[in-house]
Structures are given as C-alpha cells and as structure tokens.
Amino acid sequence: MQSATRASRGCLRTGSRNVLRPPLSPKVQLRFASSSSRPIRSSAVIVAIGAVSLIAFPVYVALFPKHPALQPQVYTDLTVFSTQRVTPQHASIGIPIPPGSRSLFGIDAVRRDRSKPEDGEIVIQHLYVKNPDLMIERPYTPVNNVERDGIANIVVKKVQGGEVGRHIHGLHAGDSIGIRGPVTTFAINPTKYDKIIMISTGTGISPFLQLLDKLPVTSSTELHILHSLPKPDKQDWVVSSGLLPRLQDRFGDQLTVDRIPPGSIPEVALESALRGADKAKVMVLVCLPPNLLKSVAGPMAPNLGQGPLRGTLADLGLSPANVVKLE
Ligand SMILES: Cc1cc2nc3c(=O)[nH]c(=O)nc-3n(C[C@H](O)[C@H](O)[C@H](O)COP(=O)(O)OP(=O)(O)OC[C@H]3O[C@@H](n4cnc5c(N)ncnc54)[C@H](O)[C@@H]3O)c2cc1C
Structure with missing residues (x-):
C-alpha cells in the first residue's frame, strides 16, 4: 500500500484522462535548468502568460462585470443619471441600465407566467425602487423603451407622507438608487x-x-x-x-x-x-x-x-x- 502511494507521488497527472505518467527523466530536467536555454525559456514563459491572459480576461469580465446585472428578486445599486422636476409634484428620474441587462426590457422580456411572448407581442414592465433607510419598496413604470434607450425613465408623483416618493424626489444625478426588476405588468x-x-x-x-x-x-x-x-x-x-x-x-x-x-x-x-x-x-x-x-x-x-x-x-x-x- 505504502509503495503504491509513493509511486503515485512520483508521477505527473495529465489533465483530461487522469492518466498517470512517469516523471521527466533527470536528463530532460537538467536541460531545462541549463543556462544556454534561457532565451527559449523566457519566450515560452511570455507565450504562456499571454495565452493565460487571453483566456483569463474574458472569464474575469464575465464573473465580475463592471456594471452589475439587474435581477427581478435582488436589488442592484445603480447611479442616477438625471433628475428633472416636471411639475412641483412630479420628478422624472433617468437610471442607466447595465448593457447586459437591457435586453430584459425587450427581446428577453417575458410574460407574467414567465413564458416567451409571441411575435408582435409587447411586454410592459415596472421596476421596484427601495427606500434604503426604511427598507420599503414601491413599483414604478418606465415611460420609455428601455432596451432602445439604455436608460429607464420613471416619473414619480410625490404624495403627502409618501415614503418612497419622498426618497426619490430627494435624489440627484450621481446618487445611488437601489432597484430590482424588470417585473412584467402585462403583455399585449x-x-x-x-x-x-x-x-x-x-x-x-x-x-x-x-x-x-x-x-x-x-x-x-x-x-x-x-x-x-x-x-x-x-x-x-x-x-x-x-x-x-x-x-x-x-x-x-x-x-x-x-x-x-x-x-x-x-x-x-x-x-x-x-x-x-x-x-x-x-x-x-x-x-x-x-x-x-x-x-x-x-x-x-x-x-x-x-x-x-x-x-x-x-x-x-x-x-x-x-x-x-x-x-
Ligand atoms: C405596477 C405599478 C406601477 C406604478 N408606477 C408608478 C409610476 O410610474 N409613477 C408613480 O408615481 N407611481 C407609480 N405607482 C405607484 C407607486 O408604486 C407608489 O404607490 C406611490 O409612489 C406612493 O408611494 P409612496 O411610498 O411615496 O407613498 P406611500 O407611503 O405608499 O403612501 C402615502 C400616502 O399617500 C397615499 N397615496 C399613495 N399613492 C397616491 C396617489 N397616487 N395619489 C394620492 N395619494 C396617494 C397613500 O394612500 C398613503 O396615504 C405604481 C404602482 C404600481 C402597482
């Protein structure tokens, strides 16, 4: 048993088929270590680093996108792009939607039962905005085609004693806003x-x-x-x-x-x-x-x-x- 273990430790595993191979012969190991092979070794290292970076960079970008994706059940903190007082009671807020999430408002939109819309069907959606101080949320409906514009424009009425309306009316360009969605309102x-x-x-x-x-x-x-x-x-x-x-x-x-x-x-x-x-x-x-x-x-x-x-x-x-x- 013991000798079998030792034998395995002395072998190299090849990646895909888990086949055990004998270690490189001392001759080969010495050749790698010799000073005359340095230029070959450094260019091999550069090529290897290049290859690893080529693969690793897209994987890193996919795993840790600069812009977080929107999800219907989980809040994402986005940055308010614009605010405009359209009347004393109504504010229009522009919220840029991360590029990877824009299709959720168009081509990847779903009906209320989460089935795919048929040809020509239009899905109307809303987003939930939270008041972070009170941990409450309210739904708001973008008034525009978000997939096309890359920005969700919501118009929010400020009502007497309104908790989330008051929070949204206090926002400025550059402020953070917690939203989740899109959630389907109806499809036609x-x-x-x-x-x-x-x-x-x-x-x-x-x-x-x-x-x-x-x-x-x-x-x-x-x-x-x-x-x-x-x-x-x-x-x-x-x-x-x-x-x-x-x-x-x-x-x-x-x-x-x-x-x-x-x-x-x-x-x-x-x-x-x-x-x-x-x-x-x-x-x-x-x-x-x-x-x-x-x-x-x-x-x-x-x-x-x-x-x-x-x-x-x-x-x-x-x-x-x-x-x-x-x-
Ligand atoms: C699917 C959906 C989409 C919506 N889209 C929008 C939208 O695009 N824009 C928008 O402004 N609202 C929209 N609403 C309404 C919104 O979600 C909130 O209900 C509204 O903003 C009030 O929330 P609040 O927290 O400010 O007030 P709350 O704290 O909920 O209410 C404070 C007080 O105001 C009263 N109140 C609530 N709404 C009104 C009102 N409209 N007029 C007078 N009094 C009111 C309440 O009864 C309560 O007494 C939508 C609602 C739904 C269900």
Whole structure:
C-alpha cells in the first residue's frame, strides 16, 4: 500500500484522462535548468502568460462585470443619471441600465407566467425602487423603451407622507438608487386588435406611455387615450414633460387623445371611444385607482387578479377578453 502511494507521488497527472505518467527523466530536467536555454525559456514563459491572459480576461469580465446585472428578486445599486422636476409634484428620474441587462426590457422580456411572448407581442414592465433607510419598496413604470434607450425613465408623483416618493424626489444625478426588476405588468399583442383604448388618471398613464414608445410606428392599430386632466391648481405633467406631445407627433392621426375632467370617468367618453369599433377586435386597458376602476370595469380580485368585468365597460357590451385592468 505504502509503495503504491509513493509511486503515485512520483508521477505527473495529465489533465483530461487522469492518466498517470512517469516523471521527466533527470536528463530532460537538467536541460531545462541549463543556462544556454534561457532565451527559449523566457519566450515560452511570455507565450504562456499571454495565452493565460487571453483566456483569463474574458472569464474575469464575465464573473465580475463592471456594471452589475439587474435581477427581478435582488436589488442592484445603480447611479442616477438625471433628475428633472416636471411639475412641483412630479420628478422624472433617468437610471442607466447595465448593457447586459437591457435586453430584459425587450427581446428577453417575458410574460407574467414567465413564458416567451409571441411575435408582435409587447411586454410592459415596472421596476421596484427601495427606500434604503426604511427598507420599503414601491413599483414604478418606465415611460420609455428601455432596451432602445439604455436608460429607464420613471416619473414619480410625490404624495403627502409618501415614503418612497419622498426618497426619490430627494435624489440627484450621481446618487445611488437601489432597484430590482424588470417585473412584467402585462403583455399585449397589438397586431390582434383594430383599436386599443387606454383609460387612466395621473401616473396611471405610465404603462401606456411605455406601450406606445415600444410600439413600432409601422403598426396600423388605431390608438385612443382617455386621460384625466389635473385638478385646476395643478400642472399637467404628461404635457410639461413633453411625453404625450412626442407620442402625438410620432403617431399623428393614428392616436386620438381625449382629456377628461378630473374626477369620475364619464360614460359618454367611453361610449364615444368605442363607437364604430368592432368590439371583438378592441382591447381596453384600464389603469385607475380602485374607486374609479370599480365603476369603469369592476374591482380587481383580492389576489390582484382581473376579477369579474362589471361597470360601464360591461354595460357597453365588452367581454372580459377585451379588457385588462391595472391598478
Ligand atoms: C405596477 C405599478 C406601477 C406604478 N408606477 C408608478 C409610476 O410610474 N409613477 C408613480 O408615481 N407611481 C407609480 N405607482 C405607484 C407607486 O408604486 C407608489 O404607490 C406611490 O409612489 C406612493 O408611494 P409612496 O411610498 O411615496 O407613498 P406611500 O407611503 O405608499 O403612501 C402615502 C400616502 O399617500 C397615499 N397615496 C399613495 N399613492 C397616491 C396617489 N397616487 N395619489 C394620492 N395619494 C396617494 C397613500 O394612500 C398613503 O396615504 C405604481 C404602482 C404600481 C402597482
């Protein structure tokens, strides 16, 4: 037993097949040690170092990327690129997304059940931002096509006593921001519909701004936004930010924008948006606070599922397959 162990120690292992080979003969070892072979030895060492570096560098970059990757379940600290006060209540924040994570917002985006979208389907997503002092998070929806721009632009409303809104409004360019995501909000294939109607108030329009920014201009689907005006003493962030006017320029007559008075969503506005449309080929997307959502489309289910279709849209003859509720 002992002699077998000694024999193994005296052998060299070849890498792949675990074959034991006898050690180099003393003659060979002496040749390597002789001074006349120094130039050969140093060039061999240089070649070896070069080869190792060529392999090691990409491996190092892959294992320790300069920009950390975004993940839906784990926070990544990124650096705020820009902040802009678009109204006294609304701040627009630009967050550069690490290059390796940009495809998560486009080509590698997934549906809510994590399946791959079909051809032409557009995935709308949100990100979670944390308040590091309180360890709480809130979701925010980029208003742009993040994969194309390499930057996520979120517009955040500051509400009275709002913990995360206050934190975000206090950020400046160069500050660190903890985010996780993207998380899928919903997916829609516009090619399946003649018309898409989008109903919202306040920052509830954000998923629709993202959808329209991701929608190719070549799309022939008719687009109709019903969005409430701000209260008379407040400024209109969708206009002052330039976001809605830019989309109107982009889509021209294909996009109708109806601004409705603040408060409840008038039935007549819904009726008029649906007039003349083939109800089987219409998709109505509704992003409203719970009380307004209830009267337009019925409440969400307690588990934030869609719940039954009720309210004005049910009265107007739409079926659940033609309505997506968002809160
Ligand atoms: C999927 C998803 C995407 C979202 N995207 C955005 C977005 O892009 N931009 C954005 O600003 N918000 C967005 N929200 C809302 C956001 O997540 C927070 O709920 C909101 O910013 C308030 O958080 P807070 O911590 O500042 O206030 P909190 O501490 O949660 O609330 C403080 C108080 O303000 C009240 N309050 C909360 N929201 C409002 C409101 N909108 N108006 C009036 N009072 C309110 C609360 O009831 C509470 O009394 C989104 C929500 C969801 C579910």
